[in-house]
Amino acid sequence: xxxxxxxxxxxxxxxxxxxxxxxxxxxxxxxxxxxxxxxxxxxxxxxxxxxxxxxxxxxxxxxxxxxxxxxxxxxxxxxxxxxxxxxxxxxxxxxxxxxxxxxxxxxxxxxxxxxxxxxxxxxxxxxxxxxxxxxxxxxxxxxxxxxxxxxxxxxxxxxxxxxxxxxxxxxxxxxxxxxxxxxxxxxxxxxxxxxxxxxxxxxxxxxxxxxxxxxxxxxxxxxxxxxxxxxxxxxxxxxxxxxxxxxxxxxxxxxxxxxxxxxxxxxxxxxxxxxxxxxxxxxxxxxxxxxxxxxxxxxxxxxxxxxxxxxxxxxxxxxxxxxxxxxxxxxxxxxxxxxxxxxxxxxxxxxxxxxxxxxxxxxxxxxxxxxxxxxxxxxxxxxxxxxxxxxx
Numbered sequence: 001x002x003x004x005x006x007x008x009x010x011x012x013x014x015x016x017x018x019x020x021x022x023x024x025x026x027x028x029x030x031x032x033x034x035x036x037x038x039x040x041x042x043x044x045x046x047x048x049x050x051x052x053x054x055x056x057x058x059x060x061x062x063x064x065x066x067x068x069x070x071x072x073x074x075x076x077x078x079x080x081x082x083x084x085x086x087x088x089x090x091x092x093x094x095x096x097x098x099x100x101x102x103x104x105x106x107x108x109x110x111x112x113x114x115x116x117x118x119x120x121x122x123x124x125x126x127x128x129x130x131x132x133x134x135x136x137x138x139x140x141x142x143x144x145x146x147x148x149x150x151x152x153x154x155x156x157x158x159x160x161x162x163x164x165x166x167x168x169x170x171x172x173x174x175x176x177x178x179x180x181x182x183x184x185x186x187x188x189x190x191x192x193x194x195x196x197x198x199x200x201x202x203x204x205x206x207x208x209x210x211x212x213x214x215x216x217x218x219x220x221x222x223x224x225x226x227x228x229x230x231x232x233x234x235x236x237x238x239x240x241x242x243x244x245x246x247x248x249x250x251x252x253x254x255x256x257x258x259x260x261x262x263x264x265x266x267x268x269x270x271x272x273x274x275x276x277x278x279x280x281x282x283x284x285x286x287x288x289x290x291x292x293x294x295x296x297x298x299x300x301x302x303x304x305x306x307x308x309x310x311x312x313x314x315x316x317x318x319x320x321x322x323x324x325x326x327x328x329x330x331x332x333x334x335x336x337x338x339x340x341x342x343x344x345x346x347x348x349x350x351x352x353x354x355x356x357x358x359x360x361x362x363x364x365x366x367x368x369x370x371x372x373x374x375x376x377x378x379x380x381x382x383x384x385x386x387x388x389x390x391x392x
């Protein structure tokens with residue numbers, strides 16, 4: 001009997017068909033990838049660049065050209081505020097401290113708080129004037145107070161941008177007035193917005209003020225979303241002829257907060273509609289799930305050479321993650337500790353991390369810290385645990 005090593009054409013075609021089917025199955029998204037794929041936007045968003053992120057994790061939920069450099073216009077003042085807030089937190093500046101308005105600040109072009117040259121104006125007034133009225137005069141006055149000059153203040157702005165991981169930004173002034181060397185991106189503005197909300201919640205409330213009055217002049221907040229959506233409580237508008245109309249917005253509903261950034265819209269109304277489209281998309285498809293409290297003891301691992309042989313370990317912050325609606329059951333927390341915990345341990349000392357996993361994939365990492373300090377033990381615990389550690 002002769003055995004042919006070359007299959008008949010029909011047999012070859014059959015083999016190829018089977019192989020093609022196998023390859024097609026391998027290339028087809030699994031149920032897991034299909035379930036975790038981000039929902040598509042309902043339609044086009046009328047802006048040059050945009051991004052939608054959640055506050056809890058900073059996860060990008062929708063985006064278009066989000067890392068492309070663009071002119072941020074007055075949204076720049078978010079960074080101006082961030083630097084000033086940090087000075088206040090460090091004790092180098094007080095809200096009730098007065099600022100002498102320079103002629104340069106007084107002559108600032110564009111939107112104004114209408115502070116007068118030579119007058120003494122409290123820091124809090126200038127902040128509200130910059131936040132609500134987008135006052136360029138207020139922004140320059142604050143920059144000069146903090147750093148001596150606007151140019152020196154820009155150095156602080158860029159240092160802060162580096163700290164926050166804003167890779168596509170460079171600041172040259174405190175106002176956002178056009179400068180070829182001044183640029184940012186939708187992604188970077190979202191990062192900045194998230195940090196401002198997280199780090200300075202008390203000051204953030206000023207971004208929801210509908211209007212502000214100074215010197216007998218009452219001006220409305222330029223963020224029209226404040227009157228269109230009850231959940232919107234910030235953040236900042238921007239406009240120049242080259243930047244077009246821009247808006248960084250944030251809203252909270254039922255414990256879930258979203259941040260949207262829209263750059264390069266054709267009108268104030270369009271930037272608001274684009275922002276609402278993004279925010280509504282976020283709330284419709286995603287929710288923030290709170291898994292652990294910040295003070296909740298996660299576990300009590302073995303502690304060596306200590307006054308106690310156990311250490312109470314807690315998350316450094318609340319453990320909250322944003323996931324697609326209906327997917328909360330796929331979340332689990334996994335503590336990962338350092339290999340050996342040896343006393344003394346300081347209060348709030350980091351000893352590991354709590355991983356939040358969705359279908360086995362790590363989507364968030366929260367530091368685990370000691371709930372309280374544990375001193376070094378006496379001679380016997382140290383000798384005993386030294387011997388134990390030899391066998392670890």
